[in-house]
Amino acid sequence: MSVTAPAGFVAGGAAAGIKPSGQLDLAVVATADARAVSAAGVFTSNLAPAAPVMVSRAHLAASGGRAAAVVVNAGNANAATGIAGRANAERTAALAATGLGASSEEVLVCSTGIIGVPLPMELLDAALPPLVTRLTGDDAAATAAATAIMTTDTKMKQTKVDGEGFVVGGMGKGAAMLAPDMATMLAVLTTDAAVDASALARMLRDGMARSFNAVSIDGCTSTNDTVLVLASGSAGPTDEGALAEALHGACTDLATQMVADAEGATRVVRVAVRGAADDADARRAARRVADSALVKCSLHGGDPYWGRIVSELGSAGVTFDPERVSVSYGGVTTCRKGVAAAHDESAVRSHMAGRHVELQADLGLGTGEAVVLTADLGPGYIDENMRTS
């Protein structure tokens, strides 16, 4: 499975020494023949983007949406590192390009880790050239790559979606900003479908809007968030709708794995809002609830405190009538028309004691709806984030 599942891709991982632990921290995904293929990316909206984000954006623009490889390092975000940081990101791409026989503009780069510390370039100089000579298409290589991009993730995140005559594979790490010194949600997707770059970019944006962008752990937008996709074309032309659906499925699978592995999280929570004036209001309302530290503490405690949900909806900046709202947990309505509803309390408590919680709010106003995934807020989150070292 993972990034080498589609035909035409190779991968590999190495321990460059960027992570003080000595674990794998450098990954490469490339086309098997080092040929540039259709590629697209979606990047953080943060106005302080990391150097690799700036460089990858520029490379995709310069190449007209084509790439032969992606290099990812973990342990250092190469963010807030100024001109030297951009030079290091460019040098990383050039090192891989030289080894592969591609041009620098055909290599994309991602980094994840501590912000504000120069990338230890001497470690990449030593580890990247040998790594690109030993990329393979087997599962072990894909697993090494998926392992190398982990930071505080406790589990490797891979996905594979089989389409009609094509395959989508992928690996990812993090969820929004998850870690102490490690930031960033990263995902690298591959497919053997044949598709032009502009269609691929459109599909990626659409798939993101309904998956990663619907994930909210702490409301923070990292300096390094990046999702990339490369399409080798080895499987030939594909139905665009089917490919879009498969890309969306892969994104959703990775996003769900990220939420489930959010730091200190004990529950995965699906916040579904309907009955909003429109979809934009529904998204804003769902995100407000999902981002609320108070709601997330209640979720950690398995406590169905619907009053907090109503309070967050009332301050979400959306059209709202407190006398029309209802709130349900796992399908059991606890608040109807803005006031307490008699309900089976043991059924609700039992639902909330589980690992997957469904939180539903109906604003009773229109047809707008949205879903956001989040996690509870437990002591583990604080433990992981209170110190960088």
Added chain:
Amino acid sequence: MSVTAPAGFVAGGAAAGIKPSGQLDLAVVATADARAVSAAGVFTSNLAPAAPVMVSRAHLAASGGRAAAVVVNAGNANAATGIAGRANAERTAALAATGLGASSEEVLVCSTGIIGVPLPMELLDAALPPLVTRLTGDDAAATAAATAIMTTDTKMKQTKVDGEGFVVGGMGKGAAMLAPDMATMLAVLTTDAAVDASALARMLRDGMARSFNAVSIDGCTSTNDTVLVLASGSAGPTDEGALAEALHGACTDLATQMVADAEGATRVVRVAVRGAADDADARRAARRVADSALVKCSLHGGDPYWGRIVSELGSAGVTFDPERVSVSYGGVTTCRKGVAAAHDESAVRSHMAGRHVELQADLGLGTGEAVVLTADLGPGYIDENMRTS
């Protein structure tokens, strides 16, 4: 000190039995002669306001900004309680009005506590009439009132500011939404200055903007947040600028006490942003930093992770240039022009180990500036908020 410090006010507290603990939970502040005087209020912007918020707003409108008394109960928010909740808030005002010989519209009401549970009106029926017969102007009565409005507060919050020929007193509880089953920031201010209601309302709004509205604990806006002020006029006419300054001073004092007592907080943090394109951008940027769970975890750990500050500023939705930003802790600059700056690390760690932390960001763009107070995010916050019971 506190609400009875200005001439012309009496107060008292009682244990009505609303708090299961049996502690004081009912407070009254009134004019000594039960005469209605100039009054003003600022209320939550939440679109699901609690019944007492709706009733107090209506009373101030009906009376043209005059009030004789304020009744506050703790232990139950009377929020998301529908028409019955509004009737209970009206009945609370009427009970006090009858006892005092005032009209119902001259009594304002506040509640704080659990959302979505009917106010136990029989307890107020029993406790409020005797309480209003034994209000006094001594310190013990003011202390009882200030104690009765506490929820998860660990310390009573009172203030007194001496002006030229007048006094401002006040009591408060909470900080944004602080508690498990208890929401709400409440404050009741009194002054013996003579001032008309419209000028008083203007001064209160201005004083709020620079104090309570600059407090951010978890970014939540409660259903019950209320700040009220009554001016007895006993001290005669007053310079308006001096009164506005004294009101602002009282608000700031209470706000600082609230932040210091925020649940689970171990540090009070002053986030000062300058160099923004304008003051609105500076406020938005400072609030983004102050609301960030990641920044607050770093503050809990005493860790000067400036990269996170830059990342939050970059996603705050304000004009931003990563190559112009600088970040300082306690006046020691750790990031200059967007990259790490050599600095005295022990000085920064020592500053951050203290109870008061100064976090300064200069966007390097213009003259906009703002200050927001916040607290760190520690395990105590989760402990207090994970269960309502």
